[in-house]
Amino acid sequence: MMAMERSPFLPLPQGMGIGQIEMTPTQLTVEVIxxxxxxxxxxxxxxxESVHCQYQRTVHDVPCGGRKVVLRxxxxxxxxxxxxxxxxxxxxxxPDLVQPWARVSNRLLEELKAIGLAASAEVSERLTPRLGMKVKAPTLLRYLRTIPPPAKTNVTVLGIDDFALRPGDTYGTILINIETGKPLDLLPDRTAEAVMPWLSTHPEIQVVSRDRASAFAEAVSRVLPHATQVADRYHLVQNLRDHLQQFLDRKRTCLPEVEDIPLTERSGNTQGLGDAHSDQTSTVLSRAEAVDSQTEETSQSEALGGAEAPKTTMKQEPELACLTYAERKKKISRDKRYARYEHVLALHQAGIGQRAIAREIHMSRRIVHRYLSAEIFPERAPGSGVRSRGRSKLAPHLAYLQERWNAGEHTCSHLFREIKQHGYSGSESLLRHVLGEWRTELPPQPRQGPPRKQRLAPKPRKRRLSSRGASFLMILPPSKLTKVQQQQGAQMNRNEELRAVYTLSQEFVRMLKERHAEALDSWLKRAKACHVTELTSFVNGIRRDYAAVRAACSSEWSNGITEGHVNRLKFLKRQMFGRAHLDLLRVKVLHAV
Ligand SMILES: [Zn+2]
Incomplete structure (x- = not known):
C-alpha cells in the first residue's frame, strides 16, 4: 500500500490518510482513505481482516481557508x-472522525452545536454559509436536542426563581448554584410538587435563596427542613414599596405639588437634565414620573388641598383593613374619581365653563360634561374597563361609506344622516372617529375662513407628585436624592403619619442593607403599633415568612445571580423568536457558550 499523505491543515485520526484533492474557489474535496x-x-x-468490498461515503468537515471541505x-x-x-x-x-450514518464530521458537529447554542436556528441557517458550513434549522435543532445534560454536581447554596414560558399562562422554575453562578436545571412548573423531586436529589443543600413565593418556601421546608431559607432583599424592598404606594394613594392630598412638564419638553430636555439626574435611582424616579403623568389622572386642585384630606384617612382605616387587596385598590380608585368629581362640581359652581374646567384639571370635556349632567356621582358600571369584543355597529355600513367617501362626500353629518336612514344605530362620534382616520389620507386642504387666533403661551401647570414617585422617595437613602426630591420629601414629612411611615421605611431598608437582624423584632412591633393598614399588611406578610426574612437581614447570599439568569433566559427566548420549547430552552440555558 502506498504511503498516505497527512496534512497539518486537515488533521486526521490514526489509520487514515489523504488521497486526491480537488479544489474549486469555494470548495475543497478531499479523498480520505x-x-x-x-x-x-x-x-x-x-x-x-477479510475485506468484502469498498464504497464511498461523503462527509462534510470544518472549513479550511474559507473553503467548504467535503471528505470523500x-x-x-x-x-x-x-x-x-x-x-x-x-x-x-x-468513531474518531465521524459517527455511523452521520453526514458531518465530529468536529463540524461540535462547531454547529456551538453556533446553535449562541444564536437561533434560523439565524444559524443564514449565518453558516458565510462561515463555509451549511445546516438547516430543523437539523440544527435536532443536533441541539442530542446534547446530554451536564453531570450532577453538589450544591450548597441554591438560588431558585420562576420564569414565564408563556407570560400569564405557563411558568417554569430555574435553579442556580449561587456559589459558582452556574444554572443547574429548568423545571416545567413552579409548584411545590414540581420542585420537590429535584430538591430531594440534593440533600446536601444548606442555604436556599428565593423570592417570596410561598410554593418554593413550602417545597424547601418539606424536603430540606435543615436548609436555611433566605428571602431576597430586593423583593422585600419592592414589597415594602408596593405597600407604601397604596398608603400614599390614600394620602394623595399630602403629596407635594410638582411642575408638570409636558412630555414633549421632557423628552427634549433629558440631555440637559443629565447632570441633575445622574444617579441610577433618580433616573428610575424620573422614568416613573414620566409614566405616571401619562397614565395617572392626578388632581391639580388647590380647593381640595390639605384641609379636606381626612375624608380618606384615619377614620376609614378599620374599614379598609377588612377589604381584600383587590377591593382596596378598587376603593382607592373610586375615591380618586370621586375627588375629581367634587372638584369639577366646585369649579362649576364657581362659574367656570366646562371647557375651562377640562383644561384646568387635565380631563376630557366629555367626562366633565358627564359629571355635570349627572344628578349624582356616576359610578362605574360593573364590568366596565373591559372592552366589548362585539362587532362594531358601523361594520355593515362601511362599504356604503367607502363608496360615498370616494365619490367626494366628506361631511360627517351628511354621511351620518344617510347611514341612519339605512338602519345605523350607533353614535355620530363613532363615525367621526372612523372618518377622521380616513381624512388623514386626504391631501391637505387650504384653511377656509378667518386666520387662526394666536394662542397664549401655556402657563406652567402643577400636579401632585404621584404615589409611585413618592414611594421611591420614602425608601431611597436621602444622600441619593436630588435637591428637589429632598424638598419634596421634607414637604411630605410635614404630615405626622407620613413622617412616621417614612422613618419606619428608612429603618427597614437600612436594616436589610446593613444586616441588622436583631433589630427586626422591634421594627415589626413598632410598624404594627403605627396602625397604618398597609404597613400592618406588610408586617403580617413578614410574620408569615419570618425565618426567611430574618435570614435576609443577616445572610450574605442574595438572589441577584438567579434574577440575572432569568433575564438571560428571557433573552434566549426572544433570540429564538419566542418559540422555544422547554427542552430546547433548557439546553441553551445549561450549555451557555
Ligand atoms: Zn460480528
Whole structure:
C-alpha cells in the first residue's frame, strides 16, 4: 500500500490518510482513505481482516481557508467470521472522525452545536454559509436536542426563581448554584410538587435563596427542613414599596405639588437634565414620573388641598383593613374619581365653563360634561374597563361609506344622516372617529375662513407628585436624592403619619442593607403599633415568612445571580423568536457558550 499523505491543515485520526484533492474557489474535496488492516465488528466486537468490498461515503468537515471541505471517505466492508454473530458483513467504523450514518464530521458537529447554542436556528441557517458550513434549522435543532445534560454536581447554596414560558399562562422554575453562578436545571412548573423531586436529589443543600413565593418556601421546608431559607432583599424592598404606594394613594392630598412638564419638553430636555439626574435611582424616579403623568389622572386642585384630606384617612382605616387587596385598590380608585368629581362640581359652581374646567384639571370635556349632567356621582358600571369584543355597529355600513367617501362626500353629518336612514344605530362620534382616520389620507386642504387666533403661551401647570414617585422617595437613602426630591420629601414629612411611615421605611431598608437582624423584632412591633393598614399588611406578610426574612437581614447570599439568569433566559427566548420549547430552552440555558 502506498504511503498516505497527512496534512497539518486537515488533521486526521490514526489509520487514515489523504488521497486526491480537488479544489474549486469555494470548495475543497478531499479523498480520505482508511489504512487500518482490520476492523472491529459492531455485532460481536471481534476484529476481522477479510475485506468484502469498498464504497464511498461523503462527509462534510470544518472549513479550511474559507473553503467548504467535503471528505470523500473510502470505507471498506468486512466479513465477520464469527459464526454465531448476526452481522455477516459490516462497514468499518471511524468513531474518531465521524459517527455511523452521520453526514458531518465530529468536529463540524461540535462547531454547529456551538453556533446553535449562541444564536437561533434560523439565524444559524443564514449565518453558516458565510462561515463555509451549511445546516438547516430543523437539523440544527435536532443536533441541539442530542446534547446530554451536564453531570450532577453538589450544591450548597441554591438560588431558585420562576420564569414565564408563556407570560400569564405557563411558568417554569430555574435553579442556580449561587456559589459558582452556574444554572443547574429548568423545571416545567413552579409548584411545590414540581420542585420537590429535584430538591430531594440534593440533600446536601444548606442555604436556599428565593423570592417570596410561598410554593418554593413550602417545597424547601418539606424536603430540606435543615436548609436555611433566605428571602431576597430586593423583593422585600419592592414589597415594602408596593405597600407604601397604596398608603400614599390614600394620602394623595399630602403629596407635594410638582411642575408638570409636558412630555414633549421632557423628552427634549433629558440631555440637559443629565447632570441633575445622574444617579441610577433618580433616573428610575424620573422614568416613573414620566409614566405616571401619562397614565395617572392626578388632581391639580388647590380647593381640595390639605384641609379636606381626612375624608380618606384615619377614620376609614378599620374599614379598609377588612377589604381584600383587590377591593382596596378598587376603593382607592373610586375615591380618586370621586375627588375629581367634587372638584369639577366646585369649579362649576364657581362659574367656570366646562371647557375651562377640562383644561384646568387635565380631563376630557366629555367626562366633565358627564359629571355635570349627572344628578349624582356616576359610578362605574360593573364590568366596565373591559372592552366589548362585539362587532362594531358601523361594520355593515362601511362599504356604503367607502363608496360615498370616494365619490367626494366628506361631511360627517351628511354621511351620518344617510347611514341612519339605512338602519345605523350607533353614535355620530363613532363615525367621526372612523372618518377622521380616513381624512388623514386626504391631501391637505387650504384653511377656509378667518386666520387662526394666536394662542397664549401655556402657563406652567402643577400636579401632585404621584404615589409611585413618592414611594421611591420614602425608601431611597436621602444622600441619593436630588435637591428637589429632598424638598419634596421634607414637604411630605410635614404630615405626622407620613413622617412616621417614612422613618419606619428608612429603618427597614437600612436594616436589610446593613444586616441588622436583631433589630427586626422591634421594627415589626413598632410598624404594627403605627396602625397604618398597609404597613400592618406588610408586617403580617413578614410574620408569615419570618425565618426567611430574618435570614435576609443577616445572610450574605442574595438572589441577584438567579434574577440575572432569568433575564438571560428571557433573552434566549426572544433570540429564538419566542418559540422555544422547554427542552430546547433548557439546553441553551445549561450549555451557555
Ligand atoms: Zn460480528
Amino acid at each position: 482508511s489504512t487500518q488492516p482490520s476492523a472491529c465488528c459492531p455485532g460481536c466486537g471481534i476484529h476481522s 471517505l473510502c470505507v471498506r466492508k468486512f466479513f465477520c467470521r464469527n459464526a454465531p454473530c448476526p452481522c455477516k458483513v459490516f462497514a468499518e467504523r471511524l
